[in-house]
Amino acid sequence: MSTGSPVGSHRVVSPAGALPQAADRLDPNPEIADDEVRVSVERLNLDAASYRQLRTKHGGDGAAVRDEVLAIVEARGKMQNPVTGSGGMLIGTVDAVGPRSPLGLKVGQKIATLVSLTLTPLRITDRLERWDGSSEQVPAAGTAILFGRSIAAPIPDDLPEELALAVFDVCGAPALVRRVVSRRYHSGPTVAVLGAAGKSGSLSLAAAKDARAADVLAVVRDQDEADRVDKLGIADRVAVADATDPLGLAAAVNDALRGRGADVTVVCVDVPGCEHGAILSTATGGTVVFFSMATSFPQAALGAEGLAADVEMLIGNGYTPGHADYALQLLDRHPGLRALFDDRVAGRH
Structure with a gap:
């Protein structure tokens, strides 16, 4: 791919002219543009309003919650609850950095994304098999894409990853x-x-x-x-x-x-x-x-x-x-x- 839009508009599948957060669907293709970063996903953090809505809808059935999260990501190329409109954030390891990326990230760096999952192209590859649907934090494998104007923070060495994710989610x-x-x-x-x-x-x-x-x-x-x-x-x-x-x-x-x-x-x-x-x-x-x-x-x-x-x-x-x-x-x-x-x-x- 060539250099993309710094706000990610090149990843929008539909509707035409929308920005990623407002889009119905994004392209989560793991091949990156020159100014993008690919992250190997390790854990998602669903925002509290979204998770509560899903748990309530499914009467606390964790398997049903997991299935709906998978269906949302597959349908939309991102995690955006269609009822609350919200998403969350993730942690993972930087997997690839485009030569024109302005984010200053390096391959192998453990990071938390500080932008919403509602605008982050996301692909899940493990069917969330390690998650029982009973918590906001979701062990996951897959890839996510950061744009030129995305934000990310390195995970502090002295802080457990799950704790860092919980803090960064609401910082x-x-x-x-x-x-x-x-x-x-x-x-x-x-x-x-x-x-x-x-x-x-x-x-x-x-x-x-x-x-x-x-x-x-x-x-x-x-x-x-x-x-x-x-x-x-x-x-x-x-x-x-x-x-x-x-x-x-x-x-x-x-x-x-x-x-x-x-x-x-x-x-x-x-x-x-x-x-x-x-x-x-x-x-x-x-x-x-x-x-x-x-x-x-x-x-x-x-x-x-x-x-x-x-x-x-x-x-x-x-x-x-x-x-x-x-x-x-x-x-x-x-x-x-x-x-x-x-x-x-x-x-x-």
Whole structure:
């Protein structure tokens, strides 16, 4: 192949003119263009919203989940859940580097891709035979293609691969939270993180604290999660609430924050229906940051309008310069956070 488009448009099979993420199908041909990189796939990490949807659809039947993931990849040339529209990321070893690739990667290097599987040409060659469908992380063999404008990070030598994958999967969240908290407010704002016991939520708590938020509230779904988050020693307070219950959530946040909404509300819940509650939980003039791929952005926009809510809403796009290194720094600074991720990777919660 000759030099391809740096954004991967040459890999789009249909529809014509689409970019890879919006495409119905990509060409996962392992032959690379001059500016591409081929990765020998070792493990996929399905994003939380996608995995939850698949598990729910199939009633927890792992074999059925595995079969559907295989069918999606075969049909689309990438892993993009047709219901949630989301994918995940992967780790693997660099197998070939085109002579014009600008990514600076070397053959034999173990990396994590920091771009979504929804735009990554992917070919599975082992039928996912080592995966029982019971976890977000998927042992796999195959090939993936990175473009000129893709992003990847070397796997740290001192970090287990599964743990690195779990951290890199959500590393965009803490970096953007830090930016919002530190740049948009002259004095420390109050921050509420919905879904604070999860991967992106717990890192967002740490980032808010690191950015010197005046008050950090962790919102979780039950007492078990409250106890888990409390052990982290990061949040100033913890509230138990159903993020899909708008009035109940707003009441819990207001009670915890002394009668007012949060200046910054961060949504990391991996189920739909949290848009209106997040808006109601945010103070006038505040900011809502949506990180969950379960978010309906029309619901968020129309909901804010219907509630006459003067809030700014941001979409967490998964990329902020330096996001991978920052997430690893937070993990290193907070032993409790590392333990939470270790438990999550081991399937202990």
